[in-house]
Amino acid sequence: MAIYAIGDVQGCYDELLQLLDKISFNADRDRIWFTGDLVNRGPKSLKTLRLVRAMGANATVVLGNHDLHLLATAYHHRKPGKKDTLDEILTASDKDKLIEWLRFRPLIHVDNDLGLVMVHAGLHPDWSIDTAQSLAHEVESVLRSKKHSFFYKHMYGDKPYIWSESLKSWSRLRYITNIFTRLRYCDKTGKTSMNTKGAPGTQPAGLQPWFEIEHRRSKNDHIIFGHWSTLALVKDYPFKNVYPLDTGCLWGGQLTAMRIDVKPFSRISLDCPESQKPKLPGKPASD
DSSP: OOEEEEOOOTTOHHHHHHHHHHTTOOTTTOEEEEOSOOSSSSSOHHHHHHHHHHTGGGEEEOOOHHHHHHHHHHTTSSOOOTTOOOHHHHTOTTHHHHHHHHHTOOSEEEETTTTEEEESSOOOTTOOHHHHHHHHHHHHHHHTSTTHHHHHHHHOOOOOOSOOTTOOHHHHHHHHHHHHHHOOEEOTTOOBOTTOOSOTTSSOTTOEEGGGOTTOTTTTSEEEEOSOGGGGGSTTOOOOSEEEOOOBTTBTSEEEEEEOSSSSOEEEEEEOOBSSOOSBTTBOOOO
């Protein structure tokens, strides 16, 4: 048995099949972790969703911001954006089964045997893994309840910027969701900047990648994440205990798998054709 983690697929179904073939994936014995954003912007979101769902217990998926956007769109609380590629899912005969399956995916996955944590985007510097799991459960409980439809109405937006245990109601759930699915940068106080998307070194003064905050409570934990495709532009970056796997397949970069059951971890990547043009040449961003 082998266990791999794969970065953001975003509907790049053909490339996913090629990567699974490249790592000799065997559905009878191997397992795959997906960092979220299975869908959207790429050309074959429906086939991607069907494939991963069909893997059953062999696939572990955390929710990304594009997955949540699909849920909000499917339940008629958000109109499809100009760059969205979700129409095939929204009109599919098995739409309800696919959406229901996606709605029950977690925001965080912790494997104590492997000593690994997986999220889509990041963790707040003030949160331990135990705290993060508890907070994720607050959102997951709402998503899996009859209240999930109300959640989508309040999900979008960058505020609040600062975490406080006193946050309540939709503001609290929105903040937690933003951390798990959209975080890239914050300052040393933990104040977030959700719309700063470039590679490290391009950010405004005072901001740091979330995983570089010195007092981060999870700095001794090993964390796999996606979401931040511009990290792939920075060569020889000194990552410590974090493993970014979004290598910009959608933007003509690569789709990357990392074997995580054998140390040292090894990466296998597949070159991808460009499905959508990034906003700035050479500056992919998948928010």
